Amino acid sequence: MEMMNWEHMNLLNELIHGLKAAKQLQASPSPSSSCLTTEMKETLLHNIVSSFEKAILMLNGSTTQNIPMTELAPDLLAHPGKVPESPTSITGSPRSEEFFDVGSKDCNLSSKKRKMLPKWTEQVRISPERGLEGPHDDVFSWRKYGQKDILGAKYPRSYYRCTFRNTQYCWATKQVQRSDGDPTIFEVTYRGAHTCSQGIPPPEKPETKPNHTVAVNYQNNLLDYLRTNLTGRTNGLEADTFSFPVTSPFYTYESINGGTFCHVGSSAPSDFTGLISTNTSTGNSPIFDVDFHFDPTAEINTGFPTFLHNSI
DNA sequence: CCAATTTGACCGTC
DNA sequence: GACGGTCAAATTGG
Numbered sequence A: 001m002e003m004m005n006w007e008h009m010n011l012l013n014e015l016i017h018g019l020k021a022a023k024q025l026q027a028s029p030s031p032s033s034s035c036l037t038t039e040m041k042e043t044l045l046h047n048i049v050s051s052f053e054k055a056i057l058m059l060n061g062s063t064t065q066n067i068p069m070t071e072l073a074p075d076l077l078a079h080p081g082k083v084p085e086s087p088t089s090i091t092g093s094p095r096s097e098e099f100f101d102v103g104s105k106d107c108n109l110s111s112k113k114r115k116m117l118p119k120w121t122e123q124v125r126i127s128p129e130r131g132l133e134g135p136h137d138d139v140f141s142w143r144k145y146g147q148k149d150i151l152g153a154k155y156p157r158s159y160y161r162c163t164f165r166n167t168q169y170c171w172a173t174k175q176v177q178r179s180d181g182d183p184t185i186f187e188v189t190y191r192g193a194h195t196c197s198q199g200i201p202p203p204e205k206p207e208t209k210p211n212h213t214v215a216v217n218y219q220n221n222l223l224d225y226l227r228t229n230l231t232g233r234t235n236g237l238e239a240d241t242f243s244f245p246v247t248s249p250f251y252t253y254e255s256i257n258g259g260t261f262c263h264v265g266s267s268a269p270s271d272f273t274g275l276i277s278t279n280t281s282t283g284n285s286p287i288f289d290v291d292f293h294f295d296p297t298a299e300i301n302t303g304f305p306t307f308l309h310n311s312i
Numbered sequence B: 001c002c003a004a005t006t007t008g009a010c011c012g013t014c
Numbered sequence C: 001g002a003c004g005g006t007c008a009a010a011t012t013g014g
Helices: A006-027 A038-059 A087-091 A111-116 A131-136 A214-227
Strands: A119-125 A142-148 A157-162 A173-178 A185-191 A251-253 A272-277 A289-294
Antiparallel strands (some): A119 A185, A119 A251, A272 A289
């Protein structure tokens, strides 16, 4: 299977990311009436700059292969405590425009700081073949550190943290909660971004899991996405090209900085739906057939990566 | 033996 | 005090 190489995928991701941030800034009206706070604008600017820097780095002959964020964007890390969340863009998860502390003096995040971490929820349906294995299988490696019975929930909630928390001070966590109503659905809540080297997955690992045709579609969709200025929807990836059990994930972006948020449910009506499908042929398994549903009626945290629905 | 998981205890928040 | 989230000792598995 001819696949789009990772440099190109990452490059496109960065360009898209920068474009989105730029458009959000562009769409922001006059300062007085703007829904963007100064901080949000700074964040957007920061992301635009970092996206272009990373894109330039990629074009500059170096590959992102096995390059952790610390090397990919050293200038960003030069500012203590400010690291852009970006690895999720590589994997196809929604990426947050938010920043979070990783280099603060106390390596332990206080609960307050944890609250500041970007958080999004993915609903994952298990496949009959893979059974319960599916929802826990994504590109990142996690270590379970707890399980709790949740009040009113039929099934316990599992808590996972990044395997590299101690070695690479990666504070990403996730919670997995089996849905009461539909036991085949797992609600996976991610918190924080990976700052470990998993954030930029290696481009190819032929010996790992079988190839997935999604990668090609990923390339096409990204290109379409750019061409159509994010106003269209690409489709046709569902059943035939997807071998990972995840089906129809939908995301719920939650608050950061105590600000606004954008909740998007699976049933939310949307005037715009941007679809990116991607494959990560890295160590574990490819996961994302990502459907970003943009609900124009939702309250939007402009710091978050809702797909832009304005034309340029 | 080492790493991952389990599970009761502990802690912070409401 | 109840609840959700995390810690860490004990246990399990490769």
